[in-house]
Structure formats: C-alpha cells, structure tokens
Amino acid sequence: MNVSKYTLKQMSIYEKFKYWILERRVKKNLRKMEYYISQNKAIEYTMNKKILKNINKAYMYEELLIRSDTDLFEFQRKMSIKYA
Secondary structure (H helix, E strand, C coil), X not given: CCXXXXXXXXXXXXXXXXXXXHHHHHHHHHHHHHHHHHHHHHCCCCCCHHHHHHHHHHHHXXXXXXXXXXXXXXXXXXXXXXXX
C-alpha cells in the first residue's frame, strides 16, 4: 500500500519525515535479513557457531521487519483516512 500523491501533498513536514523514516526502516531491515540469509547459503552447511549466529540474526531481522512493516502499513492507513 502506498500513500497517494494528494495525501503526500496534504501531510505536514513532520508526517512526511515520519513516513520517510518508516519506509527507510523497512528497507534496512529487509536488506539486513537478506544479507544474513545469503551468508548462510554461501557457507557450507556444517553446524558451526558462525552459521547458528547468522541464522539467529536472520530471525531477529525478520521479526524487526514484520514489526516495522506493520508500523508503516498502519501509518499509511491513518494518513489515507485522515486526508481522504
């Protein structure tokens, strides 16, 4: 879901900044999660500490991604309702 151009024009500077931060947070968490998943695939599958550490970090960033994505979706929904 994206915010329409009309809604973006109507938002205050604070709301635009918050929207930008939330989008950036989602992209950052997605990028880091994909990095740790790709690290697991690049290393041979032997049960060593480095792989387990990367798997745990991938799960952590997946949880952060879900939370930040939910925050972004709720903010977009609020702004769409507010400026509809």
